[in-house]
Amino acid sequence: MEIEFTKMHGAGNDYIYVNTLRYPIDNPEELSVEWSRYHTGIGSDGLVLICPSDQADFKMRIFNADGSEARMCGNASRCIGKYLYEEGLTNKTDIQLETLSGIKILHLHLNDKNTVESVTVDMGIPTDIHEVALGEGYIASKGIAVSMGNPHLVLFVDEINKIKLEEVGPALEHHPLFPDRVNVEFVQVLTDSKVRMRVWERGSGITQACGTGACATAVASAFTDRCGRKSSIVMDGGTLEIEWAGDNHIYMTGPATKVFDGKIEI
Numbered sequence: 001m002e003i004e005f006t007k008m009h010g011a012g013n014d015y016i017y018v019n020t021l022r023y024p025i026d027n028p029e030e031l032s033v034e035w036s037r038y039h040t041g042i043g044s045d046g047l048v049l050i051c052p053s054d055q056a057d058f059k060m061r062i063f064n065a066d067g068s069e070a071r072m073c074g075n076a077s078r079c080i081g082k083y084l085y086e087e088g089l090t091n092k093t094d095i096q097l098e099t100l101s102g103i104k105i106l107h108l109h110l111n112d113k114n115t116v117e118s119v120t121v122d123m124g125i126p127t128d129i130h131e132v133a134l135g136e137g138y139i140a141s142k143g144i145a146v147s148m149g150n151p152h153l154v155l156f157v158d159e160i161n162k163i164k165l166e167e168v169g170p171a172l173e174h175h176p177l178f179p180d181r182v183n184v185e186f187v188q189v190l191t192d193s194k195v196r197m198r199v200w201e202r203g204s205g206i207t208q209a210c211g212t213g214a215c216a217t218a219v220a221s222a223f224t225d226r227c228g229r230k231s232s233i234v235m236d237g238g239t240l241e242i243e244w245a246g247d248n249h250i251y252m253t254g255p256a257t258k259v260f261d262g263k264i265e266i
Ligand SMILES: N[C@@H](CCC[C@H](N)C(=O)O)C(=O)O
Pocket: 013, 062, 064, 069, 070, 071, 072, 073, 074, 075, 076, 150, 151, 183, 201, 202, 203, 204, 207, 209, 210, 211, 212, 213
């Protein structure tokens, strides 16, 4: 059987998108591993399924490159907004998206060609924000834990370009304080409204950007008084604008880009 898919990225965080209304998939864990491989598959950070929902307009399921299912993905939520509008699955510019961490609201920003230029996502209220002591043998002695529906550990560093993500990422992802593993963000503060961030993602390793990670970074930066409540998070693949607003919700704004459509045999 042949499945049509779309490759998209949000600030360089690239996923394979399948519309399960047309192509139901019953083994997404396996397909995410197989298709994400760069040399023998399509190549991606994981697989995203666009599904029907009985609680919202649509539902997202997100699988990391190792096949594990995540509760939320910021970059994929923006890409789904673009996909739904441009494929004619909705004509709404405010879309409710069900995820494993609740319903998120996507607000689409259209350009004069009636395509989606960028998307603002109401990412909800960050929870479980606290300082953690990491113990001996790690690159930093402490960090800030933040849940954006999925778990994050934010470490502030002085020289971000010196961090060897592939060496320090795996041990932190599997730190005993996080039995379900954790996404790790390394952050260098540039000004009180701009930071540089690099990420080691749970289940996918080094990625060019992480939307929930950018939100966690903004929260940790404000929580520790390094930044105000609005900040630009500059990642390897692009920049996201994050606001921790008066209603305590996090609003994430950034690009969504289609790369190509393809077909693959299963
Ligand atoms: N890239 C994502 C997050 C994807 C899931 C994450 N690796 C996890 O396991 O929690 C984003 O843009 O938020």
